[in-house]
Amino acid sequence: xxxxxxxxxxxxxxxxxxxxxxxxxxxxxxxxxxxxxxxxxxxxxxxxxxxxxxxxxxxxxxxxxxxxxxxxxxxxxxxxxxxxxxxxxxxxxxxxxxxxxxxxxxxxxxxxxxxxxxxxxxxxxxxxxxxxxxxxxxxxxxxxxxxxxxxxxxxxxxxxxxxxxxxxxxxxxxxxxxxxxxxxxxxxxxxxxxxxxxxxxxxxxxxxxxxxxxxxxxxxxxxxxxxxxxxxxxxxxxxxxxxxxxxxxxxxxxxxxxxxxxxxxxxxxxxxxxxxxxxxxxxxxxxxxxxxxxxxxxxxxxxxxxxxxxxxxxxxxxxxxxxxxxxxxxxxxxxxxxxxxxxxxxxxxxxxxxxxxxxxxxxxxxxxxxxxxxxxxxxxxxxxxxxxxxxxxxxxxxxxxxxxxxxxxxxxxxxxxxxxxxxxxxxxxxxxxxxxxxxxxxxxxxxxxxxxxxxxxxxxx
Amino acid sequence: xxxxxxxxxxxxxxxxxxxxxxxxxxxxxxxxxxxxxxxxxxxxxxxxxxxxxxxxxxxxxxxxxxxxxxxxxxxxxxxxxxxxxxxxxxxxxxxxxxxxxxxxxxxxxxxxxxxxxxxxxxxxxxxxxxxxxxxxxxxxxxxxxxxxxxxxxxxxxxxxxxxxxxxxxxxxxxxxx
Numbered sequence: 001x002x003x004x005x006x007x008x009x010x011x012x013x014x015x016x017x018x019x020x021x022x023x024x025x026x027x028x029x030x031x032x033x034x035x036x037x038x039x040x041x042x043x044x045x046x047x048x049x050x051x052x053x054x055x056x057x058x059x060x061x062x063x064x065x066x067x068x069x070x071x072x073x074x075x076x077x078x079x080x081x082x083x084x085x086x087x088x089x090x091x092x093x094x095x096x097x098x099x100x101x102x103x104x105x106x107x108x109x110x111x112x113x114x115x116x117x118x119x120x121x122x123x124x125x126x127x128x129x130x131x132x133x134x135x136x137x138x139x140x141x142x143x144x145x146x147x148x149x150x151x152x153x154x155x156x157x158x159x160x161x162x163x164x165x166x167x168x169x170x171x172x173x174x175x176x177x178x179x180x181x182x183x184x185x186x187x188x189x190x191x192x193x194x195x196x197x198x199x200x201x202x203x204x205x206x207x208x209x210x211x212x213x214x215x216x217x218x219x220x221x222x223x224x225x226x227x228x229x230x231x232x233x234x235x236x237x238x239x240x241x242x243x244x245x246x247x248x249x250x251x252x253x254x255x256x257x258x259x260x261x262x263x264x265x266x267x268x269x270x271x272x273x274x275x276x277x278x279x280x281x282x283x284x285x286x287x288x289x290x291x292x293x294x295x296x297x298x299x300x301x302x303x304x305x306x307x308x309x310x311x312x313x314x315x316x317x318x319x320x321x322x323x324x325x326x327x328x329x330x331x332x333x334x335x336x337x338x339x340x341x342x343x344x345x346x347x348x349x350x351x352x353x354x355x356x357x358x359x360x361x362x363x364x365x366x367x368x369x370x371x372x373x374x375x376x377x378x379x380x381x382x383x384x385x386x387x388x389x390x391x392x393x394x395x396x397x398x399x400x401x402x403x404x405x406x407x408x409x410x411x412x413x414x415x416x417x418x419x420x421x422x423x424x425x426x427x428x429x430x431x432x433x434x435x436x437x438x439x440x441x442x443x444x445x446x447x448x449x450x451x452x453x454x455x456x457x458x459x460x461x
Numbered sequence: 462x463x464x465x466x467x468x469x470x471x472x473x474x475x476x477x478x479x480x481x482x483x484x485x486x487x488x489x490x491x492x493x494x495x496x497x498x499x500x501x502x503x504x505x506x507x508x509x510x511x512x513x514x515x516x517x518x519x520x521x522x523x524x525x526x527x528x529x530x531x532x533x534x535x536x537x538x539x540x541x542x543x544x545x546x547x548x549x550x551x552x553x554x555x556x557x558x559x560x561x562x563x564x565x566x567x568x569x570x571x572x573x574x575x576x577x578x579x580x581x582x583x584x585x586x587x588x589x590x591x592x593x594x595x596x597x598x599x600x601x602x603x604x605x606x607x608x609x610x611x612x613x614x615x616x617x618x619x620x621x622x623x624x625x626x627x628x629x630x631x632x633x634x635x636x637x638x
Contacts, residue, residue, distance in 0.1 A: 022603065023499060023602065023603030024602060024603040027499070027601075027602045027603065149534060149538055155543070156543060157538045157539075157542065157543040158538075159545070159547065160535045160538065160539055160557060160558060160561060161539075161547055161550065161554055161557040165561070166560040166561060166564075169560070169561045169564040169565070170560065170564050173564040173565070173567055173568040176568060176571070176572075177567065177568065177571045180571055180572070180574075180575045181571075183575075184575055184578065187584075188499075188500075188601070191601045192499070192601040192602065194601075195598040195599075195600075195601045195602065196598075196601075196602070207587075208585075211584045211585035211586070211587075212584055212585050212586035212587050212588070212589060213584065213601075214497060214589055214592070214597075214600065214601075215497045215498055215499055215600045215601055216495050216496070216497055216582075217483075217495060217496040217497070217498065217502070217505045217506060217509050217511060218495055218509075218511055218582070219582045219584075220498065220500075220501040220502070220505075220506070221501075221506040221511040221512070221514065222514050222516055222578055222581050223501065223578060223582070224501050224503075224506075225514055225516045225517065226516055226574050226575070226577070226578040229516065229517065229520050229570075229574045230571060230574050230575070233520075233524075233570050233571050233574065234567075234571075236563075236567070237564075237567045240560070240563060240564070240567075244560055247560075444499060444500040444501075445500070447499055447500040448500045448501070452475060452476070453476060453500065453502075455477050455480050455502065455504040456477040
């Protein structure tokens with residue numbers, strides 16, 4: 001019984017949702033991307049590039065399986081190299097998705113409703129990319145299940161006092177909870193797709209995934225409880241994940257790593273880079289699919305503000321890092337800090353300062369925040385800056401630690417590049433498949449934002 | 462005695478009308494009724510008196526089990542099953558256990574929340590009589606439905622239909638089993 005498709009293409013408005021939408025039009029507009037709209041040519045082009053990068057990733061992993069991790073530039077003492085840099089970068093990017101879906105839900109920030117779905121998908125795919133690196137870095141990735149405690153004939157168990165084992169639990173819990181939260185959010189929209197789809201195979205597929213959801217008030221009331229509970233659980237979880245990631249560093253005694261402010265510093269950096277990725281995805285998406293009425297300039301403005309605020313926290317952390325190294329009176333800490341600024345990685349260090357400390361200040365200006373093109377470029381700058389930050393923390397500290405006789409500078413090989421670019425391909429391929437197959441904006445949550453959704457009370461007995 | 466139909470259903474085109482109808486039906490004395498909407502409506506839960514559910518308690522229990530399992534797992538492995546001396550630390554080094562205990566608390570609680578949600582809603586449920594109403598496909602788009610089920614003691618085909626008609630719906634239809 002589908003009514004005619006009603007689509008609004010480019011309204012100009014600064015509200016959360018442009019005016020003129022009805023329950024029907026938001027449904028059709030979002031569902032049409034999946035069900036009826038022709039995929040734009042730009043998407044095919046982007047998909048081809050992403051697929052190429054994904055093939056590069058498979059090649060790099062194939063080479064790694066045959067030759068071993070020596071194909072990467074990791075040499076003693078810099079045994080973490082790009083692998084852990086990329087891991088931390090990707091996990092951090094994921095954090096913005098959970099922040100938007102969980103923390104902003106608890107804070108009742110309604111603007112999140114039209115960006116939470118794809119931000120959460122971004123989280124899942126970013127965590128998937130992140131997970132590749134520590135696993136490939138194991139050397140014998142096929143034995144990765146040894147990381148988990150299980151009864152085995154070798155009679156050995158993981159060391160629970162090691163932050164690396166904490167990381168296994170934190171990241172795998174994070175991945176699981178993110179997928180669950182995402183799927184629960186999808187159920188009502190899958191029911192919409194089931195009811196709107198015309199092809200029988202699609203009807204059955206979405207029908208199975210929707211599990212018979214019918215929008216019953218009894219179900220909605222439990223559903224709302226479940227969403228709140230999951231948001232309440234995901235909030236401490238997301239803060240804990242990057243905290244645990246930072247423990248990989250702080251629990252060690254390497255100069256430049258062993259400090260107590262890493263957890264908040266890492267969490268702020270994670271959200272900073274994550275919002276940059278949200279902007280980098282949202283700006284082309286709304287352009288290509290004509291969703292400017294749903295992902296409005298308000299969203300970009302708010303996301304830019306969050307990015308700036310967390311960027312300033314990150315900038316403050318850099319200052320505190322240098323200050324606490326000086327104030328500690330510890331010669332190794334002081335040398336490590338000085339090495340970052342003047343040593344072999346000074347170029348990366350000063351670029352990251354430019355990207356993460358200087359650049360975000362442009363976002364004070366409304367003009368900058370209201371120009372999607374500038375915001376897009378800025379988000380790429382931030383992503384580069386945050387990658388360099390992780391690189392500098394990991395590599396400069398390891399390359400020059402306590403014992404000068406073992407110092408060695410790190411240089412990345414082409415397989416480092418191939419693996420890193422490859423995960424970007426993996427991320428983009430997964431993301432574009434998601435956009436094609438599932439509603440990228442939460443339809444039912446956008447419906448609640450419409451003025452019509454407000455209940456007009458007349459007589460209350 | 463089984464009734465030939467599942468119930469009768471009225472269709473509304475806005476949420477306020479549905480909330481009003483649900484209140485009226487409750488006041489009239491109907492208890493076996495359910496409303497269907499394309500998004501959650503808090504006032505509707507009020508109108509149908511749906512505020513308590515067991516999910517928070519289940520999640521609490523799940524979380525407690527998760528935390529206990531996490532801590533006991535680590536205690537068992539490091540103290541009983543595979544004790545190794547690392548830097549002279551005590552075998553029962555509880556501060557290092559906190560993170561995994563926390564993560565498993567969250568993991569178990571979240572799994573309970575999701576499976577509890579499905580369990581309490583009775584999902585997956587591939588068939589439900591309401592799907593027999595052709596216009597019900599719009600319940601996931603922009604239409605709002607109120608269904609009075611035939612198991613309600615006050616249910617009487619003629620009277621219930623007349624009552625629903627009095628609420629000025631767009632349409633009243635029978636829901637076949």
